[in-house]
Amino acid sequence: MNDVTIIGSGPAGLTAAIYLARASFTPVIYAGLQPGGQLTITTEVENFPGFKDGILGPTLMADMQAQAERFGAKIVYDVITKVDFSKKPFMLWADKTLIESKAVIIATGATARDLGTSAEKKFGGRGISYCATCDGPFYKGKKVGVVGGGDSALEEACYLSNLCSEVILIHRRQEFRASPIMVQRAKSKSNIKIMTPFTLGDALEEKGQFKGIKAKNTATQEVIDVPLDGLFIAVGHTPNSEIFAPFIEVDAQGYISTHDHVKTRVPGVFAAGDVADPLFKQAVTAAGMGCQAALAVQKFLEH
Numbered sequence: 495m496n497d498v499t500i501i502g503s504g505p506a507g508l509t510a511a512i513y514l515a516r517a518s519f520t521p522v523i524y525a526g527l528q529p530g531g532q533l534t535i536t537t538e539v540e541n542f543p544g545f546k547d548g549i550l551g552p553t554l555m556a557d558m559q560a561q562a563e564r565f566g567a568k569i570v571y572d573v574i575t576k577v578d579f580s581k582k583p584f585m586l587w588a589d590k591t592l593i594e595s596k597a598v599i600i601a602t603g604a605t606a607r608d609l610g611t612s613a614e615k616k617f618g619g620r621g622i623s624y625c626a627t628c629d630g631p632f633y634k635g636k637k638v639g640v641v642g643g644g645d646s647a648l649e650e651a652c653y654l655s656n657l658c659s660e661v662i663l664i665h666r667r668q669e670f671r672a673s674p675i676m677v678q679r680a681k682s683k684s685n686i687k688i689m690t691p692f693t694l695g696d697a698l699e700e701k702g703q704f705k706g707i708k709a710k711n712t713a714t715q716e717v718i719d720v721p722l723d724g725l726f727i728a729v730g731h732t733p734n735s736e737i738f739a740p741f742i743e744v745d746a747q748g749y750i751s752t753h754d755h756v757k758t759r760v761p762g763v764f765a766a767g768d769v770a771d772p773l774f775k776q777a778v779t780a781a782g783m784g785c786q787a788a789l790a791v792q793k794f795l796e797h
């Protein structure tokens with residue numbers, strides 16, 4: 495029987511583990527298919543506090559894990575495939591292995607949706623990004639593209655327009671799904687140019703470096719070259735909450751709904767990080783929620 499089982503080993507899960515292990519609760523963390531979480535697939539992280547020269551994503555996550563293990567946290571390299579939160583102790587399965595736990599922290603993150611293009615396969619993380627807040631500052635004064643038609647795409651375009659010389663907003667339909675106010679805001683920016691209705695083709699490249707994208711006008715079938723220094727794909731995220739949804743509340747997009755910061759509707763089951771955060775999705779906010787979840791678990795177990 496575990497006191498507390500943490501599902502996910504990104505910044506939320508590992509921060510929760512550090513706090514719980516220091517408080518002598520011996521948390522058991524299931525690392526999932528991506529041990530260390532999303533930051534393990536990026537290079538420089540420049541906005542995690544405490545690293546004035548930045549730090550490599552994989553190094554940051556390896557250090558977080560070592561910090562949790564130093565205090566006694568136990569990492570299991572397995573995936574939780576099924577849960578039953580309808581009775582206590584809570585039951586979790588890693589394939590056929592049953593795990594019983596008094597408390598659970600869900601920290602399974604949210605996966606950025608891609609478009610499945612060959613350009614993304616080749617230049618993901620090297621010219622094509624899924625997070626303007628994370629990577630926008632690398633493109634200061636440069637020309638970038640943003641792909642998408644929802645609120646988050648328009649918000650990313652507006653954010654980037656304050657940093658970049660020019661932002662090309664590319665959307666496959668004539669009309670935007672985003673709220674009219676967001677569309678108005680984007681249209682009012684002199685350095686945002688809107689391209690509709692266009693879909694993406696192959697990347698433009700020079701000596702293996704990303705130089706832009708081919709785009710097809712779906713009304714005229716004309717294909718044009720769009721030279722760019724970087725491209726941001728902003729077509730949403732999928733929260734990794736599917737297996738928990740029958741027991742806890744999730745919103746229309748699948749993000750776990752919480753009250754009192756990190757509590758789900760099942761007492762003893764907590765959620766932290768991107769899986770419960772449709773808004774911010776940053777390493778430091780995930781870590782903060784992990785800390786909150788750990789402190790809430792301590793209170794729950796003590797009472």
Ligand SMILES: Cc1cc2nc3c(=O)[nH]c(=O)nc-3n(C[C@H](O)[C@H](O)[C@H](O)COP(=O)(O)OP(=O)(O)OC[C@H]3O[C@@H](n4cnc5c(N)ncnc54)[C@H](O)[C@@H]3O)c2cc1C
Nearest residue numbers: 502503504505506526528531532574603767768775776777
């Ligand atoms: C390319 C890239 C660059 C980024 N750059 C920055 C940046 O510079 N600064 C910044 O602040 N943020 C950045 N982010 C965002 C940041 O990585 C996330 O906000 C943060 O990692 C969220 O942490 P998390 O712990 O909630 O989830 P994640 O990091 O997504 O971790 C989720 C964990 O859950 C595990 N998991 C999922 N399902 C299961 C399961 N069923 N069983 C067991 N384990 C499971 C996964 O294996 C993983 O370990 C970037 C994201 C990406 C993709």
